[in-house]
Amino acid sequence: PKEFLCAALLKTIKQRTVTSFFQKNKGDSVQQRQDEFIKSVLQVTGPVVRLNPLVSELFERLHLVFFRSATHLGDSNSIKSAVLSEIGQIRFPSYTVMRSPDLFASRDAVVQYKQLVEVGYEMEVLLTSLVKETEQHMKGWEMFVEHQSEWHMLLETLRRPKSPAQKVGGIEQMSRVYWRRHFTAGWALARIAERGARFAANTKQFARERDVLESLLSQDAFRLGKRGEWHERLILLHTTHLRPKGTSVEARAQTAEALERAKRACVRALDDVHVNRISLHAISRQLRTIETKLGVSPDERIEHPRMCVEWQMPLERVVFGMRVRNIRRGPSVWDGSDGIPCSVEQLALWRYRELGYTGIHSENTLATTLFVLLFWDIVFCPLPGVLDTEYQSQPLDMGSESFYFSRRAMIEQRLAEISDGHFVQSIGDVYEKQHGVECVGVSWDLPCDQLQTIASCLGGQRLSAICRVLATEYRLKRSGFPDLCLWNAQTKHILFAEVKGPNDKLSETQRDWLDILVTSKIDVEVCHVRDGDARDTENV
Structure with a gap:
C-alpha cells in the first residue's frame, strides 16, 4: 500500500548513508535530506497534482457507501474491477443484486x-x-x-437492559443483523x-x-471470531506476564493465585461457544499445563465436553532428495527427478508418482474450488445486504461468522445431497456454465474432469465433511489444507500429503486440517523431505 511505502521511505531518508544516492551537496539535517529526496523523486515522476482533500474525502465516502468496502481506498481494487467488468475484460458471477438502502442510518x-x-x-x-x-x-x-x-x-x-425488540442477539439468532x-x-x-x-x-x-482484553470479552456483539485469540492471550498474561516473580513465601502464594485465575479463565474460554477449534486446542493445553503447575492430581483435573488436548495426527513418511545448496534464500530448492531444480512439494510428488499415484500440488485451492462449485447457488443466494453490487466475486459476508447461519437450512440440505452421492454432475454443470468468471476460492486452472475424479475418489460422505468445515469456518479454513492431492483412478484410492522440508513445522491450522481429515477417515500423511542421496532407505 502507498502509505506503507511512503512511511518506509521517510524512515529511510533519516539515515545519513542515503545521501550518497543524491546530489553532491549533502545536507546534514533531516529536512535537507528530505528535500533532496523529494527533488530526486520529482526528477523521475515529473509534475504531480495533489487533489483537494475535501474532494478525496467525498470520493472515499462514496466508495464506502457504494462498494460496502471498509478497506482503505488506496488498498482497494473495487473501482478497477468495476471498470474492467464494464469494458468486458473480466466477468463476475450472475446473481440478483439485493442492495440494502438502510445499511447506514444517516450521513x-x-x-x-x-x-x-x-x-x-x-x-x-x-x-x-x-x-x-x-x-x-x-x-x-x-x-x-x-x-x-x-x-x-x-x-x-x-450492558443496559433492553426490550426483546432492542436486544442485541447472538449470531445464531440474528445472523443477518450481525x-x-x-x-x-x-x-x-x-x-x-x-x-x-x-x-x-x-x-x-x-x-x-x-x-x-477483559473489556473485549465482556461483549458478544462484535468480532466474535476473535474471541478465541483474546482468551488465549488473557490466559497467557495470567500465567506469565502478570505472575509474580521470586521464590519467597508471599511470591509463591501470589503465583498460585495467578494460576487459579488462569484456570478459571480457561474454563470460561471453554464455555464460550464462539471459540473456534484451533483456539480450543491451545486453551485445553494451557489448562493441563496450569493444572500440572498447581499440582492437581489426574483424577481431580477438569473435564470439559469441549476440551481438545491432543490432535489426531496422521502417519508420517520420510523421503530423501538432493538439495541445491547454492540457493541461500527463499523456499528450499531440490534436484528434481528430471534434473531440473524443483520445490520440496514437487520432489515429494515425484516420489509418490513412483508409487503409482497421480497427483497435483494444489494446497487450499482444491478444497475451496470443490466447495464453491458445489455450493455456487447458495454462495450467491440473493440475501439482503450481501450482494449489493454487480461487481462482486463473493458475497460480502463470505469470510464472516454469519455466512453459515444465514444459509444454514440450504447448506445442510446440500451437505445431505452430497453425502447421498449427488455431486459429480453438479461439479460439471457449474464448471461449464461459470468457467472463467471471477469467483473467490475457485481456480479454473484445475480441469473439470480432474475435479470430478478427485470428488469421486473421496465419495459423498468424506467430501461432505470437507465442505462442512469450509461452510462453517471459511475464513479460518481457507488455508492450511495439505499440499498434495494424490489418487489412483483404477482403485479409487485417494491420499492427501502435507510436505515438510528440513526444519519446517506444522502450523496450528495445518494440524487442525490433518485432525479433521483423520477424523473423517480420509487418508492423509505428513511427508518429511530430508537432504540425502535418493538411494538412501525411505519408508515408502
Whole structure:
C-alpha cells in the first residue's frame, strides 16, 4: 500500500548513508535530506497534482457507501474491477443484486464509521513497526486511549437492559443483523480496542492489556471470531506476564493465585461457544499445563465436553532428495527427478508418482474450488445486504461468522445431497456454465474432469465433511489444507500429503486440517523431505 511505502521511505531518508544516492551537496539535517529526496523523486515522476482533500474525502465516502468496502481506498481494487467488468475484460458471477438502502442510518453514521475505520487503519500501519521501535507503539497506544471513553460508553450501552425488540442477539439468532454490525461505529471501535491491546503488549503494559482484553470479552456483539485469540492471550498474561516473580513465601502464594485465575479463565474460554477449534486446542493445553503447575492430581483435573488436548495426527513418511545448496534464500530448492531444480512439494510428488499415484500440488485451492462449485447457488443466494453490487466475486459476508447461519437450512440440505452421492454432475454443470468468471476460492486452472475424479475418489460422505468445515469456518479454513492431492483412478484410492522440508513445522491450522481429515477417515500423511542421496532407505 502507498502509505506503507511512503512511511518506509521517510524512515529511510533519516539515515545519513542515503545521501550518497543524491546530489553532491549533502545536507546534514533531516529536512535537507528530505528535500533532496523529494527533488530526486520529482526528477523521475515529473509534475504531480495533489487533489483537494475535501474532494478525496467525498470520493472515499462514496466508495464506502457504494462498494460496502471498509478497506482503505488506496488498498482497494473495487473501482478497477468495476471498470474492467464494464469494458468486458473480466466477468463476475450472475446473481440478483439485493442492495440494502438502510445499511447506514444517516450521513453522520457514515462519517463517524469512516473516521473510526481510518483510525484503525493507522493503528494497523503502526503495528508493522518493529517491537523495539517503542515510540511507534506508544503512539498506537495513545490512539486507543483517545477513543477509550467511546469504547467504554459503547460497552455500557450494551450492558443496559433492553426490550426483546432492542436486544442485541447472538449470531445464531440474528445472523443477518450481525453481519450489518460490520458497518457500525461499534465494530470499528472494537477493532481499535483489539489493536490497543496489542500495543499495550508491545509496550509491556500488561495490566492495561488485560483490562482491554477483559473489556473485549465482556461483549458478544462484535468480532466474535476473535474471541478465541483474546482468551488465549488473557490466559497467557495470567500465567506469565502478570505472575509474580521470586521464590519467597508471599511470591509463591501470589503465583498460585495467578494460576487459579488462569484456570478459571480457561474454563470460561471453554464455555464460550464462539471459540473456534484451533483456539480450543491451545486453551485445553494451557489448562493441563496450569493444572500440572498447581499440582492437581489426574483424577481431580477438569473435564470439559469441549476440551481438545491432543490432535489426531496422521502417519508420517520420510523421503530423501538432493538439495541445491547454492540457493541461500527463499523456499528450499531440490534436484528434481528430471534434473531440473524443483520445490520440496514437487520432489515429494515425484516420489509418490513412483508409487503409482497421480497427483497435483494444489494446497487450499482444491478444497475451496470443490466447495464453491458445489455450493455456487447458495454462495450467491440473493440475501439482503450481501450482494449489493454487480461487481462482486463473493458475497460480502463470505469470510464472516454469519455466512453459515444465514444459509444454514440450504447448506445442510446440500451437505445431505452430497453425502447421498449427488455431486459429480453438479461439479460439471457449474464448471461449464461459470468457467472463467471471477469467483473467490475457485481456480479454473484445475480441469473439470480432474475435479470430478478427485470428488469421486473421496465419495459423498468424506467430501461432505470437507465442505462442512469450509461452510462453517471459511475464513479460518481457507488455508492450511495439505499440499498434495494424490489418487489412483483404477482403485479409487485417494491420499492427501502435507510436505515438510528440513526444519519446517506444522502450523496450528495445518494440524487442525490433518485432525479433521483423520477424523473423517480420509487418508492423509505428513511427508518429511530430508537432504540425502535418493538411494538412501525411505519408508515408502
